[in-house]
Amino acid sequence: xxxxxxxxxxxxxxxxxxxxxxxxxxxxxxxxxxxxxxxxxxxxxxxxxxxxxxxxxxxxxxxxxxxxxxxxxxxxxxxxxxxxxxxxxxxxxxxxxxxxxxxxxxxxxxxxxxxxxxxxxxxxxxxxxxxxxxxxxxxxxxxxxxxxxxxxxxxxxxxxxxxxxxxxxxxxxxxxxxxxxxxxxxxxxxxxxxxxxxxxxxxxxxxxxxxxxxxxxxxxxxxxxxxxxxxxxxxxxxxxxxxxxxxxxxxxxxxxxxxxxxxxxxxxxxxxxxxxxxxxxxxxxxxxxxxxxxxxxxxxxxxxxxxxxxxxxxxxxxxxxxxxxxxxxxxxxxxxxxxxxxxxxxxxxxxxxxxxxxxxxxxxxxxxxxxxxxxxxxxxxxxxxxxxxxxxxxxxxxxxxxxxxxxxxxxxxxxxxxxxxxxxxxxxxxxxxxxxxxxxxxxxxxxxxxxxxxxxxxxxxxxxxxxxxxxxxxxxxxxxxxxxxxxxxxxxxxxxxxxxxxxxxxxxxxxxxxxxxxxxxxxxxxxxxxxxxxxxxxxxxxxxxxxxxxxxxxxxxxxxxxxxxxxxxxxxxxxxxxxxxxxxxxxxxxxxxxxxxxxxxxxxxxxxxxxxxxxxxxxxxxxxxxxxxxxxxxxxxxxxxxxxxxxxxxxxxxxxxxxxxxxxxxxxxxxxxxxxxxxxxxxxxxxxxxxxxxxxxxxxxxxxxxxxxxxxxxxxxxxxxxxxxxxxxxxxxxxxxxxxxxxxxxxxxxxxxxxxxxxxxxxxxxxxxxxx
DNA sequence: ATTCGCAAAGTTTTT
DNA sequence: CTTTGCGAAT
Numbered sequence: 001x002x003x004x005x006x007x008x009x010x011x012x013x014x015x016x017x018x019x020x021x022x023x024x025x026x027x028x029x030x031x032x033x034x035x036x037x038x039x040x041x042x043x044x045x046x047x048x049x050x051x052x053x054x055x056x057x058x059x060x061x062x063x064x065x066x067x068x069x070x071x072x073x074x075x076x077x078x079x080x081x082x083x084x085x086x087x088x089x090x091x092x093x094x095x096x097x098x099x100x101x102x103x104x105x106x107x108x109x110x111x112x113x114x115x116x117x118x119x120x121x122x123x124x125x126x127x128x129x130x131x132x133x134x135x136x137x138x139x140x141x142x143x144x145x146x147x148x149x150x151x152x153x154x155x156x157x158x159x160x161x162x163x164x165x166x167x168x169x170x171x172x173x174x175x176x177x178x179x180x181x182x183x184x185x186x187x188x189x190x191x192x193x194x195x196x197x198x199x200x201x202x203x204x205x206x207x208x209x210x211x212x213x214x215x216x217x218x219x220x221x222x223x224x225x226x227x228x229x230x231x232x233x234x235x236x237x238x239x240x241x242x243x244x245x246x247x248x249x250x251x252x253x254x255x256x257x258x259x260x261x262x263x264x265x266x267x268x269x270x271x272x273x274x275x276x277x278x279x280x281x282x283x284x285x286x287x288x289x290x291x292x293x294x295x296x297x298x299x300x301x302x303x304x305x306x307x308x309x310x311x312x313x314x315x316x317x318x319x320x321x322x323x324x325x326x327x328x329x330x331x332x333x334x335x336x337x338x339x340x341x342x343x344x345x346x347x348x349x350x351x352x353x354x355x356x357x358x359x360x361x362x363x364x365x366x367x368x369x370x371x372x373x374x375x376x377x378x379x380x381x382x383x384x385x386x387x388x389x390x391x392x393x394x395x396x397x398x399x400x401x402x403x404x405x406x407x408x409x410x411x412x413x414x415x416x417x418x419x420x421x422x423x424x425x426x427x428x429x430x431x432x433x434x435x436x437x438x439x440x441x442x443x444x445x446x447x448x449x450x451x452x453x454x455x456x457x458x459x460x461x462x463x464x465x466x467x468x469x470x471x472x473x474x475x476x477x478x479x480x481x482x483x484x485x486x487x488x489x490x491x492x493x494x495x496x497x498x499x500x501x502x503x504x505x506x507x508x509x510x511x512x513x514x515x516x517x518x519x520x521x522x523x524x525x526x527x528x529x530x531x532x533x534x535x536x537x538x539x540x541x542x543x544x545x546x547x548x549x550x551x552x553x554x555x556x557x558x559x560x561x562x563x564x565x566x567x568x569x570x571x572x573x574x575x576x577x578x579x580x581x582x583x584x585x586x587x588x589x590x591x592x593x594x595x596x597x598x599x600x601x602x603x604x605x606x607x608x609x610x611x612x613x614x615x616x617x618x619x620x621x622x623x624x625x626x627x628x629x630x631x632x633x634x635x636x637x638x639x640x641x642x643x644x645x646x647x648x649x650x651x652x653x654x655x656x657x658x659x660x661x662x663x664x665x666x667x668x669x670x671x672x673x674x675x676x677x678x679x680x681x682x683x684x685x686x687x688x689x690x691x692x693x694x695x696x697x698x699x700x701x702x703x704x705x706x707x708x709x710x711x712x713x714x715x716x717x718x719x720x721x722x723x724x725x726x727x728x729x730x731x732x733x734x735x736x737x738x739x740x741x742x743x744x745x746x747x748x749x750x751x752x753x754x755x756x757x758x759x760x761x762x763x764x765x766x767x768x769x770x771x772x
Numbered sequence: 773a774t775t776c777g778c779a780a781a782g783t784t785t786t787t
Numbered sequence: 788c789t790t791t792g793c794g795a796a797t
Binding site for chain 3 (some may be wrong): 360363618619620621622
């Protein structure tokens with residue numbers, strides 16, 4: 001076998017990593033902390049297996065994203081010079097398997113994969129057909145419930161609502177309709193890919209055995225995010241040859257809300273007897289400061305396996321926690337500091353990333369970045385394949401490949417407009433339903449539909465004729481096929497006729513699609529091009545196309561950040577209601593997931609990390625006062641740097657070099673404006689950066705008021721001590737009881753006597769020399 | 773068949 | 788403040 005020798009494969013790896021690489025037979029669990037070189041270990045292990053004479057075709061490497069799969073493939077190729085190991089996503093693997101055995105689950109092998117938008121449309125159709133009133137629940141909620149059911153391998157016939165659950169009752173009724181309509185369209189949604197594959201393996205013993213034998217070595221990445229369907233699939237393929245190697249980190253499970261089941265990884269050892277567990281805890285990414293903050297945070301989770309993260313990196317700069325007066329200041333300040341770092345030649349734009357909990361928060365950041373002409377890119381889930389014009393053309397391709405694809409039919413029957421209105425489509429649908437036909441078949445019978453206007457019937461027939469003309473077109477060159485569609489439908493002509501900027505952009509996008517098809521033609525010289533192209537269009541999304549190359553600041557949600565790393569990271573709006581999100585605050589499990597989400601964000605940082613919040617945030621048009629995230633209280637504040645910028649950056653000329661050395665404005669005035677005149681005054685640090693005054697954590701949290709905590713450890717308080725409370729003034733500690741989080745002080749103030757949990761109380765010891 | 777306007781709702785989203 | 792969807796108006 002070509003490629004590296006064993007010694008080369010093991011070179012530079014720690015003992016734990018070597019152990020994992022050299023593991024061949026039997027189940028293996030790699031608990032891999034953030035930045036622990038997991039991908040490296042996995043690729044080296046595959047290379048090792050190949051070296052030991054394992055056939056490439058008996059190895060199966062499953063990931064969650066195409067990006068991860070591509071990365072792995074690239075590295076393996078570099079290592080061994082070969083690429084015949086199948087690496088891909090769960091969904092890709094299932095799509096391929098299902099293609100071969102489609103008939104066993106009631107599909108034809110040219111079935112189509114609906115993306116989220118299309119399956120939503122199909123669902124809404126089903127709701128109409130089922131004649132269910134959705135007065136008090138959204139289609140969205142029904143979709144979530146069905147998705148959950150499918151991930152849990154509950155078929156439409158098995159689904160039973162819990163008594164007293166109104167949404168469940170609705171789902172129970174709609175789910176079978178929805179599923180029937182998908183089957184009638186010879187289509188599946190994302191969840192079906194997994195569910196059908198699991199079913200296939202469950203109900204066909206010989207097939208299961210055959211595939212089990214075939215895939216002797218299975219690897220699963222991000223195992224903490226697998227759901228029950230995925231579990232069932234890999235379990236079924238690991239009975240006779242249980243050489244299943246999974247990698248994951250329970251602390252990075254952030255997709256519980258999508259059905260990921262944390263117990264899969266937590267109970268792996270029980271599920272697969274004789275498992276070897278390897279812990280990869282050394283971190284090669286972040287500074288100790290960053291790791292310490294991450295570790296302090298995540299250790300507040302109860303439902304977790306203990307893990308110690310360590311690194312031999314040099315200390316680096318402390319993690320910063322910054323409180324800005326307003327969300328506008330937050331955005332402006334971050335943009336300004338990026339600008340300044342780049343201008344001073346210390347960093348490139350691409351070194352920076354800004355994370356936020358929800359997409360809606362990107363706007364103010366974009367605005368601030370644009371203001372300083374800082375190049376940036378936003379990582380969105382959607383984009384190219386979601387654009388209307390691209391989806392339109394794809395719909396033509398889908399319908400050509402699978403004539404039963406009703407969602408595609410409905411999309412294009414009047415696109416571009418050809419005089420077929422809502423009424424006519426309605427009639428077509430009725431006809432189709434009554435006679436059990438697909439929409440296209442119904443369209444062929446347009447002449448027979450009585451209530452259909454002559455003119456409409458003619459228009460529909462003309463559409464069918466055009467379709468048939470396209471269908472006889474040889475489909476081996478995608479590029480030609482797409483061009484025929486563009487010609488035959490007059491799609492381009494319609495756009496060229498208009499001269500709005502929007503339509504020009506659309507033309508450009510179509511051009512891009514043609515180019516993509518062209519490339520696809522070149523790279524895939526085999527049969528079934530159309531099918532493969534459509535499959536890729538369904539299963540590949542644009543995060544995969546995120547570009548590391550251009551020198552730009554990256555903006556994304558915390559979810560999108562998983563698996564990436566950047567030298568400098570800003571996490572904004574670390575506020576109660578954002579992280580943890582409002583809707584996650586009640587449920588302890590969801591709260592822990594929110595904590596993991598922040599953990600993931602923090603551990604993306606290599607050198608510098610700044611967490612920030614605003615005292616006032618403008619959100620959804622209104623400005624609101626902000627409560628700092630409860631998670632902030634869990635961080636080792638004494639070891640962090642806490643800052644309170646003083647100057648609102650509303651100067652339009654901001655960004656000129658001079659502004660960075662502006663004198664610090666008058667403290668007293670600022671605090672009066674903010675109603676904080678009584679704040680403890682500290683000597684001005686001589687080298688305050690960015691017009692920022694360093695403050696103690698206590699100062700900061702005192703200002704934040706509600707729900708805030710003392711920066712002093714509970715142990716610092718003793719009986720007889722004088723303390724100050726922001727609301728009650730100074731008082732005397734009469735008694736201290738309890739321990740740990742329950743440690744409580746009884747304090748006598750001028751008027752009243754109060755009890756405080758010391759961990760959370762905004763109490764501040766008064767030094768003898770500063771008594772008023 | 774399109775367009776306009778108003779009301780409603782607004783986490784996260786690997787595939 | 789947005790975006791999105793639906794219904795009425797042209």
